[in-house]
Amino acid sequence: EFRFGPCRVEGVVLPELWEAFWAVKNTVQAQDDITSVRLLKAQVLQNVSDAESCYLVHSLLKFYLNTVFKNYHSKIAKVKILKSFSSLANNFIDIVSKLQPSKDKDMLSISESAHRRFMLFRRAFKQMDTEVALVKAFGEVDILLTWMQKFYQL
Amino acid sequence: MKHLLMWNPVAQPRETVLYSVEYQGEYESLYMSHIWIPSSQCSPTNGLECDVTDDVTATVPYNFRVRAMLGSQTSAWSTLEHPFNRNSTVLVAPRMEVTEHGLHLVVKLEDLGPQFEFLVVYWRKEPGATEHVKVVKSGNTPVHLETMEPGAMYCVKAQAWVKAIGRHSTFSQIQCVDMQGESLPL
Numbered sequence: 567e568f569r570f571g572p573c574r575v576e577g578v579v580l581p582e583l584w585e586a587f588w589a590v591k592n593t594v595q596a597q598d599d600i601t602s603v604r605l606l607k608a609q610v611l612q613n614v615s616d617a618e619s620c621y622l623v624h625s626l627l628k629f630y631l632n633t634v635f636k637n638y639h640s641k642i643a644k645v646k647i648l649k650s651f652s653s654l655a656n657n658f659i660d661i662v663s664k665l666q667p668s669k670d671k672d673m674l675s676i677s678e679s680a681h682r683r684f685m686l687f688r689r690a691f692k693q694m695d696t697e698v699a700l701v702k703a704f705g706e707v708d709i710l711l712t713w714m715q716k717f718y719q720l
Numbered sequence: 721m722k723h724l725l726m727w728n729p730v731a732q733p734r735e736t737v738l739y740s741v742e743y744q745g746e747y748e749s750l751y752m753s754h755i756w757i758p759s760s761q762c763s764p765t766n767g768l769e770c771d772v773t774d775d776v777t778a779t780v781p782y783n784f785r786v787r788a789m790l791g792s793q794t795s796a797w798s799t800l801e802h803p804f805n806r807n808s809t810v811l812v813a814p815r816m817e818v819t820e821h822g823l824h825l826v827v828k829l830e831d832l833g834p835q836f837e838f839l840v841v842y843w844r845k846e847p848g849a850t851e852h853v854k855v856v857k858s859g860n861t862p863v864h865l866e867t868m869e870p871g872a873m874y875c876v877k878a879q880a881w882v883k884a885i886g887r888h889s890t891f892s893q894i895q896c897v898d899m900q901g902e903s904l905p906l
Contacts, residue, residue, distance in 0.1 A: 567883075576883075576886050577779040577807065577883075577884055577885055577886050578778075578779070578884070579835070579883070579884045582777050582778075582884075586777065631747070631751070635747070635751070636751050636752075639751075639752055639755070645757065645758055648755075648757055649757060649760070649775075652744075652745050652747065652748060652757055652777075653745075653777040653778060655745070655747035655748075655751075656745035656746055656747045656748075656777070656778035656780045657777070657778040657780075658747075659745075659746050659747050659750070659778070659780055660746075660778050660779050660780050663780075
């Protein structure tokens with residue numbers, strides 16, 4: 567299960583997510599020509615406290631569902647890629663549906679800190695050409711999964 | 721864990737009717753409902769069932785549809801009445817084999833695939849016996865449970881557990897072993 571601070575997510579098998587991404591990794595990352603830019607940079611994911619992690623993963627996964635996957639989908643030609651993409655997207659939906667970030671006032675500073683991290687990522691995404699940003703963001707799912715793995719317990 | 725989609729045949733004497741299965745997860749139905757993905761195993765098939773286990777890779781509702789094909793003719797799609805979520809899976813009790821190797825009580829469980837773990841409960845058959853529990857991470861490998869005392873009888877039961885869907889099966893039938901004889905189903 568995932569434990570993002572107080573937020574627990576059961577019923578997601580992280581190896582299934584890795585398996586889905588590895589199946590598309592080469593195809594996706596080969597489309598990314600701008601290797602000097604990274605959207606999920608260190609300031610976004612490094613030293614994230616447990617308390618912040620639930621807010622941050624909720625924002626990131628929702629962005630991936632509502633923006634990255636939604637718009638990347640039309641680029642997918644091969645059925646094999648479509649299947650892996652579907653597995654990732656549906657597991658992200660499962661995770662987001664089970665995350666319940668606290669809305670308590672005393673968590674305000676923590677949620678704002680997580681929001682600042684997310685905005686770093688989102689700003690970098692918006693500064694790029696949309697098509698290029700979509701490919702790069704999808705190609706960085708391994709960076710996202712690596713970070714999420716820290717909060718995963720067998 | 722195995723998930724089978726089944727359907728009724730289209731009657732067409734002396735002809736081979738093929739069927740094609742497609743699916744969409746909650747993501748597709750929410751964000752791109754026009755998108756359906758061909759099933760891994762049955763696009764097409766001449767059978768009346770389809771193993772969709774490898775298609776259902778998230779614990780969210782999945783829609784399925786099937787259509788018949790005969791030459792260039794295709795039927796309309798028939799869609800599952802209610803979406804399927806793998807967390808509604810009913811797990812059956814695992815088969816197990818309890819044996820004694822010398823003084824050792826050994827259990828071997830059925831191999832049900834990588835997503836399965838097992839909870840094995842065993843005890844010495846005597847008044848006020850204490851139950852011991854062991855988690856077995858995979859089937860098909862003999863597992864040592866206990867070093868037995870001569871003349872005593874030991875009993876074992878097991879249940880299957882799938883973390884991905886947070887569900888476990890009922891317990892298997894109890895099997896007991898005494899030092900001299902074979903395992904005795906109770």
